[in-house]
Amino acid sequence: MTSGRSDNAPIRYGMVGGGQGAFIGGVHRIAARLDGAFELVAGALSSDPERARASAVELGLDAERSYASFADMATAEAQRSDGIEAVAIVTPNHMHWPAAQAFLKAGIHVICDKPLTSNLADARKLVDLVEASGKLFILTHNYTGYPMVRQARDMVAAGELGTIRVVQAEYPQDWLTTRIEDSGQKQAAWRTDPAKTGAGGATGDIGTHAYNLLRFVSGLELDSLAADLDAFVEDRPVDDNAHVMLRFKGGAKGMLWASQVAPGNENGLTLRVYGSKGGLEWHQEQPNHLWYTPFGEPKRLITRNGAGAGPSAARVSRVPAGHPEGYLEGFANIYAEAARAIRAARQGGRPPAEAVYPSVYDGLEGVAFVDACVKSSRDDGAWTGLDLARG
DSSP states (O other): OOOOOSSOOEEEEESSSSHHHTHHHHHHHHHHHSSSOEEEEEOOOOSHHHHHHHHHHHHHHOOOGGGGGGGHHHHHHOOTTOOOOOOEEOOGGGGGHHHHHHHHHTTTTTOOSSSSSHHHHHHHHHHHHHHHHHEEEEEEEGGGGGGHHHHHHHHHHHTTTTTTTOOOOOOEEOOOSSSSGGGTHHHHHHTTTTHHHHHHHHIIIIIIIHHHHHHHHHOOOOEEEEEEEEEOTTTTTSSSSSEEEEETTOOOEEEEEEEEEETOOOOOEEEEEEEESSHHHHHHHTEEEEEEEEEEEOOEEETTTTOOOOOHHHHHHHOOOOOOOHHHHHHHHHHHHHHHHHHHTTTTOOOOTTTOOOOOOHHHHHHHHHHHHHHHTTTTTTTBOOOOOOO
């Protein structure tokens, strides 16, 4: 059994996936060690045993703690007095549920890349298991960790924009404009394979980020959506472009665009929120800037450590004003929040109120969003609600 730790020693963690040739595994490892809160001690880094061993050597893991499968890792680590306290799951989507299941049943906290699962049935099972296990589950929607996103959320919650009327989120990229999945490009291959990514392509890969961001900042609850999904690249079995109209409870309206076939766009995640008293605009590619326009007044620029930024932004900022923070730090902020929650759990406590991170419930909603988009588009854009039913 893993031993509890009452001090602030680094949290022992393992990783499933993220070996040689995997992009997101390296991002998670950097984020986990940025604040010194985590120590990587074990891994099942690839489904290919040779690649898993080679990856473990590169990362300096002990050979005995490089495992051939996540199931072996969960069983073995749960029996060690120095076993892992948490696991980071950074596999393709279809493996999130079985890997999470193994570690939760072994009594190990889970940090999982998004989306939660590749389908709604597995997402529901995972929510039930998290509740039954009593373990922590952190979903790495990393954009919720950006200081100016936290600032925007606080301003909306404080009523500075008045009643929210319109929300727009967009996430255009261009890297799948051609069939690079046929060239051996690993990241493209699994993201365009419905058996691994799920029924939604761009919708699941980046649309879930855009949807999570607008929900996180606006606090609005979705009533229904109308989606028009396309696979513009010939013979691609999942969507590479999505236009989605949104209706929120209380009367607000929204639009979401996610595309991976938009030449000239690299990672153009953008959020706009408009209320009866003013508006906000944030661009991921300029993450330290938040534009705020009180109605009838000049547009104002709020910077990460500048005038107008509040305590929520300051709490997740690391470097002085004028020094840019971005993608890796946003990820690291999610890991920092996870560390706060895990350290509280070491002593039998609940996560502190200030530890803000996407949960398994946010993950369920994200998968339900993809499912609703696919259903709506197949029904010629019919207005469709999220199916969040359990059991």
